Amino acid sequence: MERAHLLxxxxxxxxxxxxxxxxxxxxxLGKIGGFCHLYIGExxxxxxxxxxLRPDDYLFSAYRDHGHCLARGSAPKRVMAExxxxxxxxxxxxxxxxxxxxxxxxxxxGYAIVGGHLPLAAGAAxxxxxxxxxQVVLCFFGEGAVPSGACHETLNLAALxxxxxxxxxxxxxxxxxxxxxxxVALYSDVAQTASAHGIxxxxxxxxxxxxxxxAVSMAVDHVRTKRRPYFLEALTYRFLGHSMADPSHGHYxxxxxxxxxxxxxxxxxxxxxxxxERQAGDDDFKRIEQEVAQIVREAVEFADASPFPTEKDxxxxxxx
Amino acid sequence: xxxxxxxxxxxxxxxxxxxxDRVFLIGxxxxxxxxxxxxxxxxxxxxxxxxxxxxPITELGxxxxxxxxxxxxxxxxxxxxxxNFAILAMDQxxxxxxxxxxxxxxxxxxxxxIRGPGSAAHQLGAQHSQSLxxxxxxxxxxxxxxxxxxxxxxxxxxxxxxxxxxxxxxEAQLLYPTQGEVGDGDYTIPLGVAEVKRPGTDVTLxxxxxxxxxxxxxxxxxxQEGIQAEVVDPRTLRPLDLTTLAASARxxxxxxxxxxxxxxxxxxxxxxxxxxxxxxxxxxxxxxRVTGRDVPMPYARNLEDAAVPDADRVVAAVHQALYRK
Numbered sequence: 001m002e003r004a005h006l007l008x009x010x011x012x013x014x015x016x017x018x019x020x021x022x023x024x025x026x027x028x029l030g031k032i033g034g035f036c037h038l039y040i041g042e043x044x045x046x047x048x049x050x051x052x053l054r055p056d057d058y059l060f061s062a063y064r065d066h067g068h069c070l071a072r073g074s075a076p077k078r079v080m081a082e083x084x085x086x087x088x089x090x091x092x093x094x095x096x097x098x099x100x101x102x103x104x105x106x107x108x109x110g111y112a113i114v115g116g117h118l119p120l121a122a123g124a125a126x127x128x129x130x131x132x133x134x135q136v137v138l139c140f141f142g143e144g145a146v147p148s149g150a151c152h153e154t155l156n157l158a159a160l161x162x163x164x165x166x167x168x169x170x171x172x173x174x175x176x177x178x179x180x181x182x183x184v185a186l187y188s189d190v191a192q193t194a195s196a197h198g199i200x201x202x203x204x205x206x207x208x209x210x211x212x213x214x215a216v217s218m219a220v221d222h223v224r225t226k227r228r229p230y231f232l233e234a235l236t237y238r239f240l241g242h243s244m245a246d247p248s249h250g251h252y253x254x255x256x257x258x259x260x261x262x263x264x265x266x267x268x269x270x271x272x273x274x275x276x277e278r279q280a281g282d283d284d285f286k287r288i289e290q291e292v293a294q295i296v297r298e299a300v301e302f303a304d305a306s307p308f309p310t311e312k313d314x315x316x317x318x319x320x
Numbered sequence: 321x322x323x324x325x326x327x328x329x330x331x332x333x334x335x336x337x338x339x340x341d342r343v344f345l346i347g348x349x350x351x352x353x354x355x356x357x358x359x360x361x362x363x364x365x366x367x368x369x370x371x372x373x374x375x376p377i378t379e380l381g382x383x384x385x386x387x388x389x390x391x392x393x394x395x396x397x398x399x400x401x402x403x404n405f406a407i408l409a410m411d412q413x414x415x416x417x418x419x420x421x422x423x424x425x426x427x428x429x430x431x432x433x434i435r436g437p438g439s440a441a442h443q444l445g446a447q448h449s450q451s452l453x454x455x456x457x458x459x460x461x462x463x464x465x466x467x468x469x470x471x472x473x474x475x476x477x478x479x480x481x482x483x484x485x486x487x488x489x490x491e492a493q494l495l496y497p498t499q500g501e502v503g504d505g506d507y508t509i510p511l512g513v514a515e516v517k518r519p520g521t522d523v524t525l526x527x528x529x530x531x532x533x534x535x536x537x538x539x540x541x542x543x544q545e546g547i548q549a550e551v552v553d554p555r556t557l558r559p560l561d562l563t564t565l566a567a568s569a570r571x572x573x574x575x576x577x578x579x580x581x582x583x584x585x586x587x588x589x590x591x592x593x594x595x596x597x598x599x600x601x602x603x604x605x606x607x608x609r610v611t612g613r614d615v616p617m618p619y620a621r622n623l624e625d626a627a628v629p630d631a632d633r634v635v636a637a638v639h640q641a642l643y644r645k
Contacts, residue, residue, distance in 0.1 A: 123388020
């Protein structure tokens with residue numbers, strides 16, 4: 001991979017990291033409300049995966065969706081404005097943290113009923129096939145969605161009808177506070193769930209952005225050329241709590257476990273690799289850090305200066 | 321031209337599928353079996369399996385899939401074998417179909433029709449005999465239609481398919497074989513427009529779907545005793561055409577609402593409330609409701625008959641409204 005490309009992936013991961021850190025601050029200040037699920041620790045999955053897509057491919061995500069949206073190239077200031085509940089947000093302040101949509105980029109949304117968006121992704125794939133197109137639909141979801149009826153019904157339909165959809169399971173090991181071992185029967189190999197439906201599946205190290213990039217490229221190629229679904233399980237870890245409402249560790253996992261996972265921080269892994277391979281130097285990282293800081297600062301300033309939606313907007317967009 | 325309710329739907333769907341390649345039919349046994357109630361008779365032959373799609377028995381999955389297809393530019397018509405089974409898809413209908421447009425700030429839309437029979441037929445038991453329209457009417461973002469006649473079914477399903485919003489289109493098993501005049505060729509009836517089905521001066525009967533036939537039957541009986549009932553069919557239950565309903569209520573001063581659904585939090589309660597807000601001063605007495613009985617549907621035919629509104633109960637309610645007997 002070219003140096004510029006590698007640095008681009010690093011920059012995108014850093015953008016998500018710094019953006020999310022600012023979200024936490026803004027949440028503490030009361031600028032962001034409601035449920036807010038940060039993506040810190042999982043950046044390599046979104047960045048590596050989205051990088052393997054074409055602009056006309058479709059994406060669906062769940063409620064931990066900031067990272068996917070930013071990786072797809074949505075303007076950080078419009079994402080932040082949405083989190084602030086402002087009229088300039090991606091969804092005019094009507095969606096919020098869990099329901100980011102950027103239709104122009106075919107980012108079809110974040111959905112907050114666990115498992116509920118998998119059928120939607122299969123539906124977009126159905127539309128692609130119906131029109132004879134060659135787009136791919138990438139569907140992100142957590143391992144917590146895997147046991148749901150929605151997941152199994154969707155895997156069955158996708159396999160039955162040869163739908164061009166890539167199921168990307170972000171296995172961060174916890175559905176809120178319940179570990180995968182206590183939620184998924186096939187916990188030691190979640191991807192087997194898809195194999196049971198006749199869908200080719202594999203597992204990838206979700207902390208290594210280059211491994212993710214490669215696995216998703218291969219999977220996307222499989223879906224696009226063979227016109228068959230594919231299931232990828234990315235092993236990842238969230239460094240913070242489930243949402244802003246809970247700490248990073250406590251009753252359900254130990255500080256030692258979190259600290260251990262942080263040794264494989266996706267940003268650290270790529271940075272170490274680039275430095276050791278002499279693809280980049282300290283100056284590069286310093287420059288990227290400054291660029292990203294600037295983008296995030298501007299995003300917060302834009303959001304803060306933006307107007308709230310008005311009462312007039314309340315009843316708009318219910319129907320056409 | 322005469323046609324049954326079933327044939328009217330078949331014609332309308334066929335014409336819409338010929339008109340627009342984005343329209344397709346998806347559901348259990350819609351293709352090879354030609355529909356559990358034969359609404360899609362001949363479709364597989366004419367349109368092929370690409371556009372007439374048999375599904376496994378997974379309402380959540382295929383309804384959600386159709387919603388996703390609509391978001392990506394198609395115009396699906398989902399057939400639920402009966403609306404009882406739509407309960408399995410309620411999360412998809414309520415949390416996705418109804419809300420995607422709003423949550424996205426208008427970026428996405430869901431031009432989708434979910435259709436099939438609701439209400440009781442004969443002796444199908446509690447799980448296959450229920451009127452759930454109030455559930456759907458509760459949800460902003462959905463439109464709900466429940467036509468009673470072949471003519472209305474044809475014109476309204478066309479409007480539903482051409483609408484940019486998700487439309488829940490409730491038919492009735494006992495209506496499928498009923499006959500009526502159907503307009504020739506392409507006509508549509510706008511959603512949200514009620515119709516006076518029988519003019520009258522003494523009392524307003526509001527009824528939709530199968531209950532329209534009960535109300536008309538009651539009106540004929542009332543006419544024999546000199547009572548002229550005006551029968552109004554909202555046809556679309558959300559949005560309700562309150563202008564037409566209120567005009568009739570204002571004229572007669574007495575209103576009886578007939579619905580097959582359960583009484584508690586039923587649609588008639590909503591219609592009554594809306595009318596009180598508009599025409600309270602013009603009413604001679606309280607609005608009365610004739611509803612399904614507040615029980616799961618029993619199997620025994622005599623108990624089932626007792627649970628569903630009939631003309632005699634409507635006549636009795638009119639007598640009460642008119643302070644007769």
